[in-house]
Amino acid sequence: MDDIERQMQFVFALRSHGITNADVLKAMESVPRKDFLEGIFEERSHEDTPLPISCGQTISQPSVVALMTQALDLNRRCKVLEIGTGSGYQAAILARLARRVYTIERHRRLARRSKELLHRLGLHNITVVHGDGSLGLPEQVPFDRIIVTAAAEDPPQILLDQLRPGGIMVLPVGQSHSVQTLIKVSKTEHGLEYTELGPVRFVPLVEGIAHDVLD
Numbered sequence: 001m002d003d004i005e006r007q008m009q010f011v012f013a014l015r016s017h018g019i020t021n022a023d024v025l026k027a028m029e030s031v032p033r034k035d036f037l038e039g040i041f042e043e044r045s046h047e048d049t050p051l052p053i054s055c056g057q058t059i060s061q062p063s064v065v066a067l068m069t070q071a072l073d074l075n076r077r078c079k080v081l082e083i084g085t086g087s088g089y090q091a092a093i094l095a096r097l098a099r100r101v102y103t104i105e106r107h108r109r110l111a112r113r114s115k116e117l118l119h120r121l122g123l124h125n126i127t128v129v130h131g132d133g134s135l136g137l138p139e140q141v142p143f144d145r146i147i148v149t150a151a152a153e154d155p156p157q158i159l160l161d162q163l164r165p166g167g168i169m170v171l172p173v174g175q176s177h178s179v180q181t182l183i184k185v186s187k188t189e190h191g192l193e194y195t196e197l198g199p200v201r202f203v204p205l206v207e208g209i210a211h212d213v214l215d
C-alpha cells in the first residue's frame, strides 16, 4: 500500500467513527502522526490503534483523538488546556484549531521531547509544561476548553473550576484498568451538562510529578 492509499484509509477510518467536522478532518490530515512515534512503531502510524511511546505511556488512537477534538467544538478564539501531553500529537491537532494551547505532562522526558518536536513542526502556539496536570494551570485560568487524555474516576473539580462559563471539557472517566466512558461536560448558566460519547481506554491520571530513573 502506498502513502496516498494509507492516508485515504486513515481519513476513511475517522469518517466511519463519526468524524464529520471538516476542520477536524483537515487538522488530522495535516499533522504527521509518524513524527510522534519511535522505532518500529513509526511504520504503524496510519493504524487506528493506540501505540506505545516512552515512559510506559501510549499515543491515543487517531479516531479517539479526532472524536475528542470534535467534541471540544474549537474555534480560533479558544484558549485550551490539555492534561497528559504524552507524545504531543493531540496537542498538535488542538493547536491547528485553537488560538493557544497549554499542555501538561508529569514525565519530564515526554514533556521535553514533545516540546522539541512541536517546535520543530512550527507549532508555536503551544506551551508544554512539566508538572502535575491534576492541579490544572491556575496561572492561566480561565480556559475555554479543557481536554484530559488520561482517565480519572470522576471529572476533577479543580479542573472544572478552571473552565470558563460556556466552556467545554472532554475526558475519559472510570476505573483506570477497565473500559472507561468518554464524556463531554458543558458549563452552562444552569450548571454542568454531561454527554456520554462512548467507551474508551486510557492510561490513568496519576497525581504528582513522575520520578523516572532516565530523566
Ligand code: SAH
Binding pocket: 057, 058, 059, 060, 083, 084, 085, 086, 087, 088, 089, 090, 091, 104, 105, 106, 107, 110, 131, 132, 133, 134, 149, 150, 203, 204, 205, 206, 207, 208
Ligand atoms: N495526549 C497524548 C496521549 C497521552 S497518554 C498523546 O497525544 O500522545 C496520557 C499521558 O498523561 C501520559 O503521558 C501520562 O504520563 C500523562 N499523565 C497522567 N497523569 C498526569 C498528570 N497528573 N499530569 C500530567 N500528565 C499526566
